[in-house]
Amino acid sequence: MVRLKGVGNSLCVMLDPMTPADHLRTELEKLFTGLKSEVENAKVTIDVGAPEGYDELIDELGRYLKDTFKVGSVERARRKKPRSRRIAAESKVDRLRRRDMERSWHDYRTDVLMLTGRVRSGQKVTARKHLLILGDVNPGAEVMAGGDILIMGSLLGTAIAGHPEGDENIILALDFRPTQVQIGSYVAAGLPASPVKVTEFAHVENGNIVVENYLEANPFGRLPWPQVR
Amino acid sequence: MDGKIIVVTSGKGGVGKTTATASIGAALALEGKKVAVVDMDIGLRNLDVVMGLENRIVFNIVDAVKGRCKLKQAAIKDRRLDKLFLIPASQSDNKNVLDPEEMVRFSSMLRRHFDYVFMDCPAGIERGFENSVAAADEALVICTPEVAAVRDADRVIGLLYARSITPKLVVNRIVPALVERGDMLSHVDMVDVLSVELIGLVEMDDQVVVSTNTGVPLVMQKTSKAGAAFRRIAMRLNGQVDLPIQVPEASGGLFKRFRSKFGLKK
Numbered sequence: 001m002v003r004l005k006g007v008g009n010s011l012c013v014m015l016d017p018m019t020p021a022d023h024l025r026t027e028l029e030k031l032f033t034g035l036k037s038e039v040e041n042a043k044v045t046i047d048v049g050a051p052e053g054y055d056e057l058i059d060e061l062g063r064y065l066k067d068t069f070k071v072g073s074v075e076r077a078r079r080k081k082p083r084s085r086r087i088a089a090e091s092k093v094d095r096l097r098r099r100d101m102e103r104s105w106h107d108y109r110t111d112v113l114m115l116t117g118r119v120r121s122g123q124k125v126t127a128r129k130h131l132l133i134l135g136d137v138n139p140g141a142e143v144m145a146g147g148d149i150l151i152m153g154s155l156l157g158t159a160i161a162g163h164p165e166g167d168e169n170i171i172l173a174l175d176f177r178p179t180q181v182q183i184g185s186y187v188a189a190g191l192p193a194s195p196v197k198v199t200e201f202a203h204v205e206n207g208n209i210v211v212e213n214y215l216e217a218n219p220f221g222r223l224p225w226p227q228v229r
Numbered sequence: 230m231d232g233k234i235i236v237v238t239s240g241k242g243g244v245g246k247t248t249a250t251a252s253i254g255a256a257l258a259l260e261g262k263k264v265a266v267v268d269m270d271i272g273l274r275n276l277d278v279v280m281g282l283e284n285r286i287v288f289n290i291v292d293a294v295k296g297r298c299k300l301k302q303a304a305i306k307d308r309r310l311d312k313l314f315l316i317p318a319s320q321s322d323n324k325n326v327l328d329p330e331e332m333v334r335f336s337s338m339l340r341r342h343f344d345y346v347f348m349d350c351p352a353g354i355e356r357g358f359e360n361s362v363a364a365a366d367e368a369l370v371i372c373t374p375e376v377a378a379v380r381d382a383d384r385v386i387g388l389l390y391a392r393s394i395t396p397k398l399v400v401n402r403i404v405p406a407l408v409e410r411g412d413m414l415s416h417v418d419m420v421d422v423l424s425v426e427l428i429g430l431v432e433m434d435d436q437v438v439v440s441t442n443t444g445v446p447l448v449m450q451k452t453s454k455a456g457a458a459f460r461r462i463a464m465r466l467n468g469q470v471d472l473p474i475q476v477p478e479a480s481g482g483l484f485k486r487f488r489s490k491f492g493l494k495k
Binding site: 118120121122123136138139140156 | 376379380381383384386387388422424
């Protein structure tokens with residue numbers, strides 16, 4: 001509800017202004033009590049998630065912080081002016097293009113967890129980002145990843161990709177017969193199994209989990225150059 | 230004597246652990262080995278009934294482990310086989326009465342007295358399972374061709390690997406006709422999922438019920454297909470690793486045999 005972040009030489013408090021002031025004060029007390037020496041005379045900004053409004057709340061909390069924890073100054077967090085979306089999008093593409101054309105992924109530090117072997121019933125594998133398994137995932141096993149899940153073998157258990165809210169992620173298996181798949185906030189169960197072993201992948205399309213033949217759909221083949229995922 | 234402790238387990242109940250323990254134990258005793266079968270299902274003992282020794286029980290494993298009796302007093306000699314001994318479970322205690330350290334100590338004593346010790350593990354993966362596998366050198370995982378049994382066997386195999394025990398698989402209660410029709414999991418599919426070494430395939434056999442009720446070991450019944458399969462498993466355990474695994478086949482009619490003779494059978 002209340003989060004504290006160091007920004008430059010100041011502390012930024014992010015909070016939800018809809019929460020009752022008493023509750024916010026208790027949360028602030030919890031956060032600031034542990035940092036007593038560091039917060040004295042510190043510059044504190046309060047980010048209520050909106051550029052305007054809630055002045056009274058900010059004033060009230062500011063007074064409280066100054067009185068209780070002797071912070072130096074309290075003011076509203078000033079947000080950078082959002083650039084027009086089009087320019088932002090273009091510059092993102094430009095940035096990606098420059099980075100990828102320079103092959104800067106050479107220096108890219110990855111969070112991919114790559115495992116070999118069989119994940120058995122009752123076992124649970126969790127990866128921070130992408131998960132690659134050279135082996136099978138048996139029924140009753142669970143594999144979970146913050147990013148994509150790629151199984152170079154049979155997927156017969158449960159796979160949870162994009163945990164907790166990465167709807168863009170995919171789950172791929174050379175033999176795709178899962179008990180259940182979850183991508184971000186979407187869940188799919190009872191997927192019809194293909195009669196023959198084909199490489200399939202699950203992804204979210206229009207709010208539904210769709211399973212397609214990977215080689216036919218070739219979802220990433222259309223990207224013009226290799227990109228870091 | 231430095232015997233081997235083999236745990237017979239499955240995860241799921243009712244797949245034939247007790248029958249397998251009694252049969253393989255008897256088969257090895259027939260081969261001339263000194264064998265103990267230990268009922269680890271404390272509170273729900275039934276290996277004694279399967280072996281027809283229920284009226285001879287005076288002491289049980291809990292007494293032996295706790296030092297209330299000697300091992301010799303707790304080990305009941307089989308009625309027919311001189312080299313087969315049963316160490317029965319207690320019926321009045323529960324599984325928490327023993328702990329894995331006690332079992333490790335008890336097992337080292339068993340190793341000194343027997344060539345092979347079979348631990349008949351209870352269903353489940355709780356204390357009874359932990360006690361049974363605590364001192365095991367090898368493990369036999371019994372699994373029937375059912376999805377639920379495979380799921381539980383898979384879990385148990387994972388737990389055994391975690392204890393550095395490499396299990397061997399026995400597929401029990403195969404009905405060849407159903408497998409041929411595609412209505413039952415084939416042992417190939419099971420090995421595919423479980424990926425452990427297969428040590429035997431046992432066909433569904435009515436003789437098992439007869440044997441269980443009469444206490445006559447299955448392996449001593451000449452006509453029993455399951456008995457023969459358990460004998461072959463025992464031989465493989467006893468060092469004959471090259472003995473080929475026979476795949477149960479549906480006994481077809483005259484026409485089917487005729488077709489297979491001419492290579493027309495699928």
